[in-house]
Amino acid sequence: MSWGQPVRIPADIEQEDRIVGGFTARQLAILGGTGGILYTAYLIIGDRVPLAMCAVVALPVGILGVLVAIGRRDGVPLDRYLLAAVRYQRSPKSLVPAPGKAAPAPSWVAARSDPRPAPLRLPARGVANDGLIDLGPDGVAAVAEVSTVSFALRTPEEQDALVSVFGGWLNSLSGPAQILVRAERVDLTETITTLVENARGLPHPALTDAAHKHAAFLADISARHDLLRRQVLLVIREPSAKGRDAAAARALRRLDEAARLLSACGLTVRPLDAPATGALLASCFDPAAPPTSEIEFAAQDEVITRGERR
Known part of the structure; x- marks a missing residue:
């Protein structure tokens, strides 16, 4: 034949x-x-x-x-x-969160020639308790943080094995998947505070002095530089043709399969829970904001004021 x-x-x-x-x-x-x-x-x-x-x-x-x-x-x-x-x-540039259409401006607002704001349409409808992102008619998305490995320091045989395992995972994909590499700001405040507090219980004064010097070194670096760390995210999306519960089960099962297959490469796949997923989505709106900044939301009818520094 x-x-x-x-x-x-x-x-x-x-x-x-x-x-x-x-x-x-x-x-x-x-x-x-x-x-x-x-x-x-x-x-x-x-x-x-x-x-x-x-x-x-x-x-x-x-x-x-x-x-x-x-x-x-x-x-x-x-x-x-x-x-x-x-x-x-031709699209409106002023977008506001609104479930239906944007409410008219109050009478005390001088709306001269500024265009009326339009509703802000986001692909994410919300984050469920299991950490999955509700995409409405587009289904659900599951997000996991993936560790990294040093590829350049491996031998050629180990590099071939890593590529083979990673290629096997790619060939096993049964739905949309995205690998996102992003830079995230690092806040050393908690690390410095913990280092100073633990220095008090060290058995030798030299160790205490070294701990304080290291804390001062970290504080100096944090003050003079914008510290960033690389974060690798794995996003799995499943359509909701058969219902949201079935899509959520398939997304979580695909994350488990990815964690099992990629573990042969030395990679750890950690699914994000609801608070971590919400913080990730919030950081996408303002990537330059410090991670410790507190965000306050105004009510629908609340007047927003801004104080001036003197």
């Missing part, structure tokens, strides 16, 4: 199909639309305008159509990039 020649799969499986002459259907539609507009304009005004004048006007339009069809910016097709820019310019 002959299996025939092997089929080569392109590296980019989401690449659009080439229809004619290396152009995709989208590019052909743009080029055809540009040509149709120019031809229609020539049929309308060609008898009344000299041919040279028609060519002068049609040349920039044709070049613009070709650029929009084949051009790219930051890996995005130029037509989609321009459409996103137009959509951004």
